[in-house]
Amino acid sequence: MPAHHRSSRYGRYTGGPDPLAPPVDLSEALAAVSEDVMTGYSPEQALREFLRRGGRGRDGLDDLSRRVQQRRRDLLKRHSLGGTLDEAKKLLDKALRLEREQFLRDARMDPMDRSFREMQLEGLPSSTAAAVSELASYDWQSPSAREAYEQIKDLLGREMLDQRFAGMKQALENATDADREAVAEMLRDLNDLLAKHGRGEDTDEDFQDFMAKHGDFFPENPQSVEELVDAMAQRAAAAQRLMNSMTAEQRQELMQLSAQAFGSPELMAQLGQLDANLQALRPGEDWSGSERFQGQDGLGLGDGTGVLQDIAELDGLADQLSQHYGGAGLDDLDLDALARQLGDDAAVSARTLAELERAMQDSGYLQRGTDGELRLSPRAMRRLGKSLLRDTAQQLAARSGHRDTRLAGAAGEPSGATREWQFGDVESWDTTRTITNAIRRTAAEGGDARRGLRLDVRDIEVAETEARTQAAVALLVDTSFSMAAEGRWVPMKRTALALHHLVSTRFRGDELQLIEFGRYARALPVDELTALPPVREQGTNLHHALLLATRFFRKHPSMQPVLLVVTDGEPTAHLMPDGESWFSWPPEPETLRATVEELDRLGRMGAQTTFFRLGDDPGLERFLRRMAQRIDGRVVSPDLDDLGSAVLNEYLNARSGDSDDEPWA
Structure with a gap:
């Protein structure tokens, strides 16, 4: 085709x-x-x-x-686990029914013999296993009844094998004596191989010879003795757990019935030896567990073992x-x-x-x-900061009714002049001058600009800008336990991360320090602040945080100091001369005095200060209002969802010299 x-x-x-x-x-x-x-x-x-x-x-x-x-x-x-017993009982009932029907049909049968046989059948024990055992020497008159009885032995043999070798019950249905002898030979060879393996005397050749002779019994196709043992031990252990899960009566019945399997005591002996070998080789398997089955769908020994394997899996x-x-x-x-x-x-x-x-x-x-x-990682922090900044910028734009272009972070006001680009420049390109330079260079080098233009770094000119004031920004965030308890922990961190990303990507000339304050205060890099867990510790040491902010501003004397404070409680701790933190609730005058003195020092440094009040504590509201009045600062009371945009707005106002008198809800 x-x-x-x-x-x-x-x-x-x-x-x-x-x-x-x-x-x-x-x-x-x-x-x-x-x-x-x-x-x-x-x-x-x-x-x-x-x-x-x-x-x-x-x-x-x-x-x-x-x-x-x-x-x-x-x-x-x-x-349930009575499937094999139920099936054996059905076959026994069938054999007895067929035998009694034979009595009625056979008119030539001696009446005394018939009566004796009827009494023999009527006197059978109620136990299926005991009845099967008692009928082992019975001379059946009905060939059909004898066949049904023999099927019990065949069923038990196939079930006992199916417990150890999945699929054997179906494979040996209608099996011949030659088939049964092949199984018996496989079991003998398998036990010999496992015994040698247990003694450390087997070779790979022994395994290959065994698989060449009996491989059809192992569809899993193990590649070594160890793989063979693993597969067989798991199923053998499941078979043992199946027996453990039965009632004592069920176990006793099956043990008695198993003696009739294929009518071959050797089969049971070989299976017992196989279990002993596997248990010795894999003692770590669960040989003693059991399960409580509660359903009505009776399982045979092989299927039940498969279910126990499923449960183990x-x-x-x-x-x-x-x-x-x-x-x-x-x-x-x-x-x-x-x-x-x-x-x-x-x-x-x-x-x-x-x-x-x-x-x-x-x-x-x-x-x-x-x-x-x-x-x-730093890469993750940048991506997270970018996402938070984008969300915050959208809130900020929605509040003002237009896109806030201040987030663009221009380096300064355009002066009208241009110059060649130099490594490290962040100013905008002058597109007209850049394209013109590329055309001139292409023509001077003998090229044809009409057939395409390729920019070279030598062509680029940037728009010169006048220097703008750089800012040193200290963001002080309250990390006392009330922040976490009142659901303010994550919004506080989101705010810090968004501000950090804005400064580090759009206003690289500014300096930012993040300072957290609880019982003590400390400056933290953004990744440590982001991962900071809430600690059940009392204390709001704003005094210590202001001390760290003062030290930070002194390191950058040429920059405009911008102080942003996020808190939900009055100062309840201050730093002692010996470096210990003194805590008291309600706030002591000494704590308030130390805090105010440090704030006054920041005011004299010219720090543009904004307090962000979280919550409705009237004491905090009075304290922050008075603090702001002392240094000509501001108090903003944003909703938690609006905290990030409030902080970014105040930062942008402070560095641009704008004022925003709109109250934050």
Whole structure:
């Protein structure tokens, strides 16, 4: 058939991860991790929480764990363990019924013999196992009844083998004596191989010879003795747990019935030896566990063992999904087992989560410090700051009714002149002069500008600007426990991060210091402030924070000092001469006096000061109003959602010399 006429068939891709699937989206993960970090989680905990919750339209570890537990409960609620006994009883009842029918049909039968046989059948024990055992020497008159009775032995043999070798029950249906002898020979050779392996005397050649002879019994296709033992021990342990899960009466019945398996005591001896070998080689398997089945769907020994294997696999998945063990990672997840138990969609969700975990570290958003702990990287902080600044700018623009162009961060006012670009310049290009320079250079070099123009760094001219005043900005943020208790912790951090990103990317000539104050105060880099957990510690030491701000401003004497203070409580602590923090509630006059004196010092330095009052504490409102009046400052009372735009607006006003008299709600 010509190649261009060949038809194609399409179906689901089953070769692993979809090669055409889009890459994982890290923006949602980074936003969620960052939010949790700001509430007090470590980055590692925050990443774990995101993986547990999952993302938009995607199951997380908790969802998968719930599905695993639900499937486990369903298996136990649906099934019971009496399947083999029930099937054996049905075959026994059938044999007895057919034998009695034969009595009625056989008119030539001696009446005394018939009466004796009827009494013999009527006197059988109620126990199926005991009745089967008692009938072992019975001379059946009905060939059909004898066949039904022999089926009990065949059933038990196939079930006992199916417990150790999945699928054997179906494979040996209608088996011949030659088939049974092949099984017996395989068991003998297998026990010999395992015994040699236990003594350390086996070779790879022994294993290869065994598989060449009996490989059809092992569809798992193990590649070594160890793989063979692993597979068999797991199923043998599940078979033992199945027996442990039965009632004492059920176990006794099956033990008695098992003696009739295939009518071959050797089979049971070989199976017993196999269990002993496997238990000696794999003592760590769960040989003593049990489950409580509550359903009505009776399971045979082989199927029941398979269900116990499923339950063990589900328990293993539950441990993997919990991630509670040392060194846990999503690469540990058995995706094949997850697909078997919950379906392909669960495996896809787990694979995506594992890719997210790996990508968050490979992308550089999370990195390990020298102490081995995960941290948000500078790249992650920049991306988070950019996102927060964008959100804050939108709030600011919405408040003023137009786009606030002050966020552009121009280096100064245009002077009308231009000059060649030099490395490090951030001024805007003069486009007209730049293109003109490129045309002239191209013509001078013998080129034809009409056929295309390629810019060279020598062509670029920038618009000169007059120098603008640079600002030294101190953002003082209250980190007393009330900030976390009242839900102000994350908005405070968002504000600090947005301001930091604005200064570091748009106003690089300014200097910013972030100072947190609780019982004590300290200057923190933005990443440490972002990850700072709330501490249940009393004290609002504004005095110490103002001391640090004063020291910061003195390091930058040529810059305009801008002081921004975010707080939700009156000063309740001040720094003593010996460096200790003195705390008292209500605030003592000494604390207020020390705080006011330091603020006056900042006022004399010319600091443009704005207080951001959070909450409705009337004492705080009176205190901040008086403080602002002393140094010609301002008090702003924003809603929490508006805190970031309020702080950015005050910073921009301060550095541009504008005033904004609109009250903040």
